[in-house]
């Protein structure tokens with residue numbers, strides 16, 4: 001008993017002495033402790049900003065359920081190497097729901113950078129590259145400027161097969177809808193890249209927005225522009241099909257014909273106006289030389305993707321890596337599906353919002369549309385010096 005008492009009291013005295021010592025130490029070194037604490041905090045902030053970019057997706061207007069879909073897409077991309085993207089569809093839904101377009105199209109770019117890092121990891125980017133000071137977000141050196149419903153997503157995904165290409169998944173819409181956010185904001189939407197890689201973004205409505213060519217030129221006079229064009233009649237039907245899929249009920253006729261004269265196509269109708277390629281293209285030629293714009297046939301993207309990619313890679317001064325081995329024509333879907341590498345057993349197709357089945361169109365309306373577009377198409381062929389042979 002006695003021994004126990006002596007031991008425990010010793011223990012207590014020892015404890016008090018220790019605590020006092022600790023208090024004394026803290027008191028003596030309080031300035032240093034404060035300095036160390038503040039330094040740790042600053043380092044932590046710097047680390048989070050530089051290496052994680054953990055932007056909450058609610059900032060971009062996604063509801064919890066949409067966030068779930070989005071996150072699932074991301075994990076698909078990361079772990080299943082799937083390219084069945086639903087960006088356009090997801091963001092379209094988001095836009096039509098909230099109309100809060102600013103920033104809404106751009107979901108976390110860090111995820112894109114991680115995605116691209118992972119995709120290209122096997123192809124040469126070393127582990128630890130992410131930590132390299134050269135692995136940073138850069139303004140795009142190439143932009144897919146349009147045209148909506150012509151194959152812009154397909155072109156971007158074909159390009160992403162190339163190890164030297166990085167691109168944000170969602171459309172950024174900086175030059176038309178978020179310009180006031182500034183170039184630094186724009187840069188932050190891009191995935192990280194190495195100095196050898198080319199950053200590409202696509203926002204199809206740039207093509208028809210008046211201010212955009214000059215704005216892009218103000219950012220860079222050397223940026224390369226890619227324009228995908230498709231028979232404007234088919235483009236209009238595709239646009240209309242997309243509207244129907246979103247629950248809109250107006251018929252094609254109601255959307256494209258003049259209210260005052262139902263027999264005539266209305267050039268001011270939104271889906272008709274987009275197809276006046278010559279009119280829009282002239283504006284781009286005011287800001288950029290023709291040689292800086294590659295015009296890609298949307299029809300060729302479907303029937304001969306490898307040939308298109310040869311031209312695109314040459315235009316971007318890239319080694320011609322993406323060739324016919326990367327494509328597999330899926331007869332059921334009626335479109336080329338992609339192989340991440342030529343040995344991949346199961347090619348991945350673009351998601352269901354691309355390559356939709358078009359509804360039957362009244363042949364009279366079809367003929368009217370064709371006749372309407374004919375002179376504009378001829379002008380466009382002359383401007384770009386390519387005959388697309390649209391009917």
Ligand code: A3P
Pocket residue numbers: 147148149150151152153154204237238239241298301302335336337350353354355356357
């Ligand atoms: P449809 O869905 O009307 O067939 P965008 O990406 O600019 O919205 O263009 C969509 C169009 O891309 C599709 O229109 C489809 O015709 C075309 N497309 C081109 N290549 C494709 C591919 N490999 N898979 C699916 N659609 C493709």
